[in-house]
Amino acid sequence: MKNAVGRDIPESVLTGGREVFQGSNYRDGMEYAKASPKAKAYIKPGESKILSSVKEAVQRCGIRDGMTVSFHHHFREGDYVANMVMKEIAALGIKDITIAASSVGQAHDPIAKMIEDGIVTGLQTSGIRGKMGEAVSHGKLKTPCILRSHGGRVRAVEMGEVYIDVAFIGAPTSDECGNARGTGGKSDCGGLSYSMVDSKYAGKVVVITDTLVPFPNFPPSIQAIDVDYVVVVDEIGDPRKIATRAARLSQDPRDLMMAEKCAKIMAATPYFKGGFSFQAGAGGPSLAVNRYLQPLMVERGVKMKWAIGGISGPMVGLLEKGLIESIVDVQDFDIDAVNSLRSNPNHYEISASQYANPMNKGAFVNMLDFVVLAALEIDIKFNVNVVTGSDGVLMGAAGGHSDASAGAKCAIIITPLVRGRMPTVCEKVVTVSTPGESIDVLITDYGTAVNPRRPDLVKELTSAGIKLTTIEALKEKAYSMVGAPDDVQFHENIVAIMEARDGTILDVVRRVRPFEF
């Protein structure tokens, strides 16, 4: 059945009331009942939640074949927690486990082997990289991997579409009762926004920390009232990979040129005025936008009311200069962001639901003016792919891309026209992870195109003297440079389902096969 981005979604994935994507606002106003969380009464004072080991936690939580466990990705590529838990689960002979993570990456390469061995048979995640991505793309996972945006993940948990039996929440600090924070330890990660929904909806909640602190560890990201057990381990992660030093701003002239163009375009829209709001995605060009935005803000006397998203040093710099009034934070990409969240009273941690859940009563993204994001590919319908590489292998993260794009008044994609021998702007993306209707502007090193759905923006930008082209022209230019790409070849079987943020089906990812001539 064809969906609203023209993808043919096989009936086989439309089980249990699932629908195909029908437009970003299709479920606006829908009334529903949230899932009913399982709970347990801890009435007796003074009982300890501290367990001696991860193994004991796995056993006390009663983990058995077929269950679902969850992890967060605030430690990014420095995470030790998912591997240490899965190792104990495997050692206990438990199999058929579904991992419901906020994201997985190369840090979790050891789990790829567990997919091959049938220990892990289900995976729900926002991002997937490294050997996990390869294992899934080559059809090793028993059930289709479910890919969701950050907002979509909260939605799915709250709507009961995924039931987490046990949430394992790595935390830089915790007290004996499970009040857990992302700061104050030896491996600070900033906030724990993605885990908040796990703590509220999972059957059992285990906090794993390497720094036990006196009660109460306040203010907590994860509240003791939701935590069953606390385990203290030697190390929850590699601090060098958890919070890196502030990412150096890109010096690539191509990145800088696009970033400068982006700042100028933002300043030419009606949304660039006192009190505007902004999200900058990770990646060189996006981060560099702040650099060019700053002089324009100073020149025009325009201050930003709030910035949101994954936060890094450049945004913190604007906060400290008084050019941003407050930062609302779901994830910290570097040590500057971690330190700012800990110490700056105008830098607030929010939950992933507050950030982006489309099915609550109004997420922050709904109030966004601008978001600047990257893309692996973007097609002539402005559909974006951030999950599969040009070879069709899963290697990216949906993240908050589709959430922020859907909410923002002006969603901008910055990408070079070609990467190596591959066109970035193309006829049809391999996988649609953000629907084109959410994207307003595409900035490349060979020109800027505005989505025809936004004639108002075309008019504003043109009258500000910004030269525009069409996305078709950009595609032609790309193809003329590197040639039209051959279609990626797939087997029939579906290895992953790309959900839209509202839970409808945006696309499917099929098993890759070696290129055949």
Next chain:
Amino acid sequence: MKNAVGRDIPESVLTGGREVFQGSNYRDGMEYAKASPKAKAYIKPGESKILSSVKEAVQRCGIRDGMTVSFHHHFREGDYVANMVMKEIAALGIKDITIAASSVGQAHDPIAKMIEDGIVTGLQTSGIRGKMGEAVSHGKLKTPCILRSHGGRVRAVEMGEVYIDVAFIGAPTSDECGNARGTGGKSDCGGLSYSMVDSKYAGKVVVITDTLVPFPNFPPSIQAIDVDYVVVVDEIGDPRKIATRAARLSQDPRDLMMAEKCAKIMAATPYFKGGFSFQAGAGGPSLAVNRYLQPLMVERGVKMKWAIGGISGPMVGLLEKGLIESIVDVQDFDIDAVNSLRSNPNHYEISASQYANPMNKGAFVNMLDFVVLAALEIDIKFNVNVVTGSDGVLMGAAGGHSDASAGAKCAIIITPLVRGRMPTVCEKVVTVSTPGESIDVLITDYGTAVNPRRPDLVKELTSAGIKLTTIEALKEKAYSMVGAPDDVQFHENIVAIMEARDGTILDVVRRVRPFEF
């Protein structure tokens, strides 16, 4: 059926799986499913939640006969919100409404008439005073009023025993999306702890404010993701009655003598050591305890780790002097507490669930060392009554009394032995609102008694040179002074059910009748 505090609970109230009270820890470890909250998707960016009037909110929420609405009592006797909402409900001809408030008081006298008129036919609250108490006690309410502790209220909502159709949350400030705070407006009340559960579980949530502030109003006590509508009115309350100036410390020599005794007793227990925790109830003697505790803390070099509860000036003073490390706050009794919560980074707002819900995975009260509380009556089994007067009329508040008593290692009641011509220490309290098993020490102006369940405390205090007597001797002394009281005379019909914090039935309150000779 007799319960664990010896009260005969009629079968007629044991409907729907209700049980009689069977001891404070009876439900410890119980596993259950929380209620499934109704929700609504606000996906489309930029839609406004602002309504023009309370009347429009009542209409848009679809309030009709038989529904349940909720209010909080953070504005205490200065609240305008409950009356303004109920007035609109009455004007629309809607009847048979249940009010599920965190507490009601004399501010709500106008609603007593609505009870007589059948507009309000159900009431669930922690406290009840003034004309509301009289109306209920005289059998005017169609269904028995349900009295719960603060922890018990959260429990009942989370377990689905009360479903709130529409929560009306008065807030000193809100943004257009419903991020609401207890500070920053013209009628600051500090925190909004009691309303947090309403915002998460009610079918519809309306924030009523008199001070609309720019988005985002952060950090919010009530999150926009849970709010349907925002109404701006002229005044949400009388600031003079919401946050009074710091309560003057009692100068009553009797109060001061008891407070001094209390501080000495606390200091004689093993819990008085670096890092202890403390809750002081409202009321003269309790507040005065801080005054005598301070020199003992300084003398012994003992600092408090955290203080909790309804907070007032004296506790804030200790925080500012560095004698307390942090305050965790569910309610602010005066302007000093409001200001401290707003400005002191070591003064934290928590939810009523974090404070006291017995059925979550461990509330703060479970970690309490000391709580000092008042009583209207206490009997020789140490059962306390804080809800009915000596005439049997409802005139008090269960509050966090039974929650903190159950959790604290040392729960102390301070009360004069007699009040006017009534003995405070008696054979049998009119209504049991806190079970005697939770109370450890009784301090009166005529001596101190320790609960025989605590031989360890008897030993510690005696060896510290503190003279103890028995509660029977105190009762005899009281009776010798003012005579044994005659039993209050009641009709058979039950006008209120006093729930224990875990939802079992502690006692019932019957319809009063004029004294007959």
